[in-house]
Amino acid sequence: MLIIMSCCTATLFVSSLFFVAREAKVLYRDQQEYLVSLADMIGRNSAAALVFNDLKTAEETIRPLTQKDNVLAVYIVNKDGRLFARYQSAAQAHPALPLELLPDWASPDQVNQAVQQVTREEYTSSFLSGYASVVRPIRMDDEQVGTVVIHANARGFLNSLRYNILVALGFMGVTFLVFCLFSARLQLMISAPLLGLLAAMKEISAGKNFALRVTKPCDDEIGLLYDGFNHMLHEIEERDQILRQRQAHLQQLAHYDPLTRLPNRTLFYDRLAQALFHAERARETVAVIFIDLDHFKDINDTLGHRTGDLLLIEVAGRLATVVRSCDTVARLGGDEFTIFCQNVANEENATVVAQKLVALFATPFRLGASEIRVTASVGVTLYPHDGRTVDELLMNADIAMYHAKGCGKNVFALFDKKMNEHASERVTFLADLRQAVELEQFVLHYQPKVDLLTGKVTSVEALVRWMHPRLGMLAPDRFIRLAEEGGMIAELTEWVMRTACLQAKAWQEADLAPVRVAVNLSPFHFQRQDVKQSVCAVLGETGLDPSLLEIEITESALMQNDEYTCRVLSELREMGVTISVDDFGTGYSSLSYLHRFPINTLKIDRTFILNMTKSSEDQAIVTAIIAMAKSLKMQIVAEGVESVEQLETLKDQGCHEIQGFLVSRPVNAERVARFFTDEDHLQAHGAAAQAVPGETAHHLVNGGS
Template identity: 50%
Template sequence: MPNLVLIITGDAGDAKTLQQVLAEASDGPFAIEWVTQLSDALTRLRAGGIDAILADMWLRDSRGIDTFDQLFALAPHTPIMTLSAQDDEALAIEAVRRGSQGYLSKGHFCSYLVPQSLRNVIQRKAVEEAIFIDKARAEITLNSISDAVVGTDMAGNVDYLNVAAERMTGWRRDEARGRSVHDVMKIMNGVTRSPERNPIDLVLQENKRRDLTPGTILIRRDGSEAVIADSTAPIHDSHGQIAGAVMVFHDVTAAQLAAMEMTHLAQHDFLTKLPNRLLLNDRIAQAITLAKRRGTTLAVLFLDLDNFKHINDSLGHAIGDKLLQSVAQRLSACVRGSDTVSRQGGDEFVLLVTADRHAEDAALTANKILAALAAPHSIDENELHVTPSIGISVYPADAENAETLIKNADTAMYHAKEKGRNNFQFFKSNMNVRAVERQVIETNLRHALERQEFALHYQPKVNLASGTITGAEALLRWIHPEWGLVLPDRFVAIAEDCGLIVPIGRWVLREACAQARRWQDAGLNPGSVAVNISALEFRRTDFVDGVRAVLHETGLAPHCLELEITESVLMRDAECSSAILQQLKDMGVQLAVDDFGTGYSSLSYLSQFPIDVLKIDQSFVRDLCVTNDNGIIVSAVIAMAASLKQRVVAEGVEQTEQLAFLKAQHCEEGQGFLFSRPLVAEQFGTLLANGLGHALAAA
């Protein structure tokens, strides 16, 4: 469609010449409309559709520069060229200064340059309009987003702020323009609170993207502070040369506070505000590292309140909770700031006493605790008396890791109870009553595989919302010819210690995968089958290849296999664990952290591992109906898993009250006796065929 040109002149000869030359343009004719008066021109322009204007400024109803001013006021976005006599060139130049795109000299209208010039003017105006629209669109977009945007020139002086940046920095754009970015964006390190170098400086020097140090604080113009996260990038001109920089940042103060609060909830007991087992295990691990370097010892004290259950049952949970809070306060007063008092759950507390030169120093702390708890507790007009039984284990004499130190202290605590309670006992190796039994079990284990004495039972994992079976955990059983059914608690630890867990684990993995495929071939949908992996298996260099070989041999799809690894196994060498997990993840295998909450995993590492599932340890679920604190922990774990996009499976669901709580907290899956006890393969196949719903319906 040809461009429409409006010619405004009272000179018929000029109009005819222009019409002819524009109609014969080499790159296509123009459409022409001709009027002789300004009033007619203004009427026509109001109707729209004009692409360019050729105007004589000397008309019957308007004369001089006023002619141009009226045209430009009505059609500022339509290109206007004036028709100028030689002696009116000054007037034409004044029109250009006021917005005209140029002028054509009378007497030269028949030149081929006339249509060419007019075409160029129209195209230039169209490009300018397109650029204007793009800039307007960008401006609207940038002012619509919540992220702040700051642009600078090569000198680091601000040349742009969007609305969000004005709000966050406290500077208006017109005030900030031309100022150094260091004035407009004062930032400091969130840890040291020392001034931080603005990443724009580095971007302008290095011509590559840069990010702020995590936790960087922006100091606003009014002196208030905000934690920000950003990305800074160079701006390049049409030749690819750096011309400035742009920083995009947002306020993460609320998100950081929420993350800190969630972390605190996940690591602290809600009732007493003491560290929970998660944080305790992490601190013990750190204390062991420090003690090893300094050549010092540390002690773990496992404390259980004697007869607390009687008080809790007789006076009620409210009184019991207040008693636990009182005990927590007294325990905290008995230790130094470098020590840790934690609550494990129920009436059990664990203390970490660090930086001792002699193991016997722990006895001084234990005696202080006995004396502190001997005084009565006045709670709601009740004078309550509780005494503690305390077990003590010492690093490095009794164990070299947190898990075993706590286990040994727990064992010593039971000996304190056996010795009359209200005393403390150090752990001794002969306390292990299973020492003799261990040798017998190990001897029999060495023949169990070749005699085919092992079997797998399967316990369903259930979607709590729908009641459908989503998978099964393969649980190892030992059918001994003389002892009968032997549960894993009696032999797995021994198998791990003597190395037999590796061939046993291979058999479990192969049998579980093969059985899952048999169910699939029978038309059943078992979901994923979960297999527990021991530390020895996980650390073997051929472990990943072994998993791949079993899947290939059995024909089971990788996504139908879920490997469960405890958090303590993962954290023994977090970097190595991450590499192994990623190989399994790349294969398509699902990954789960088993017994979550009983180890000492770092939450920062946990977020980096490619984990699909967190399995809440049954100890948390078991006490849901006893105390409120584990409910808070379970809720925090569920919330944390949701933020990490991980599924949650609650283990040990045995009561409808527990189920109701988990459903209310939007826990996705559960596993436990409430749904089904572990079943042999044939029974589990029947369960898959018939489904289950009784437990969920009852809740």
């Protein structure tokens, strides 16, 4: 508005100034034309008087001017520059005129200076001095014979000019007032909608409500601005909704497991911390439960990760049916689930919950057309009895769960402080094992396999022992699983294979009968997919004939990556390496993989051999395995043979080889070399004598382990 008013004022002032100046010029020109005409008339009438120096005639010429009230003075100057005649009005007050003070005898120079002064002030005198002046030459026959000077009162001119200025000022005032009213109206038309838009912006900014819209006041440029503002709000609202959805999605990802939709580790920790805080104030007990599925990795490896994911979803659904709404079920990762139950009255109530959790897995899981049976190991710990922090309780529940796994799985275990001590011992034992791998604190013992028809040793199985510096010699069942969990089994297996091959090469160089050495190959080698490289490297390093190496693998190793396993076993068999399946009958025992894989030998698990003379079921299983292997043209080895009765039964059923304490315990390389002869090692007394010199056959059969 200030800009508009300033522009209007400047325009009015310039316009009024122009018109006032123009009117002043017109008035001044009229005044001067009047005086010029008057001066010309006097000059014509007084020219002859000047020529003839007739003063009386000159005075008579100017006397009529005395009748004009606006004429102040008239002067006639001759050509010599002297005042010839004059008239001065005594009736009107006027300022001092340049020629008024000059006497009649004034010198020509004085007169000329005064005339020049009048000429110079001819234009300004009307505005500044209040009188108008004009100087005109008097001519006669084109010759200047004198000069006439007239001074007239400029009151009329000034009054007219003053009137015009007042009219211009009045016009400017009225116009300025109109402009003020117009500007105020224009301001309302422009600023009011803008102020409304500003108010809406502040409201939206304060409330973050981007769904608000402003009503368009008109269809001009301001209306377009409103449309643009509403469109911008629409865009912001859509982006805000997308941002909120993404934030909700990120919140979901940050706090919930994407597969099972259960709370994840982060949210579980937060909820459990709040539950413990509440339990501390209310003096309540909280049960923290750790659940781990048994053999879940085998399901992933054999049936695929997609099936494993579906199974986890089903398990999550079942777990949610056991707990109350105030409790929380979470998935920590993999096949590990955790639960905390608030306000558990006592240990018995926690036990009831754990029993229900174990019972959930009694019913098989139906995934599409398949039924999958899986069990779980459950660990339970209580707040505040077993621990007071989230980390401590979860660690204790984890320890209890591992204790349950060690007790045979598919059970639950309540945390006991002794378990913590056992866990600490396990960590120490694992550190000792890692150091033992680095320092090669292991030795190999060998157990012979004997042909049932000839009684001769066909091969020996290399069995590793750990010479622990503090605990003495440890059997494989004390450290093999720990080596697998600690990721050291691959190094240990390669050491066993290299050492056994070096020993077999040494026997060969000692001119002993050629006997194969069997090495148990870890399933982890098949996961790393470097089986052939490892075997070839060892054979190349030791120089052993591949026909003197036998690889023993478990059924689970065959099923982990059947394509790769089938290919690499075929390549090893083509090299001359013997392939055996160890502990047959305890795993999948599928005819399909026996048919597809290049297997030379099946080793019947010792559990069936030990009970076959007492259990008809085990007897039937052994008979079926032998018949199946024969139909597939495979060698049969019975493990764990400890009695002559077992020996005779296996011989009657057509078993090819046996291995067990009846022949020999696992012994060192020097002692097992005594079996590399052509004699029959199955003679009852001979077997007893050669197994462990100095001990009775009765002890070998009934007291061995």
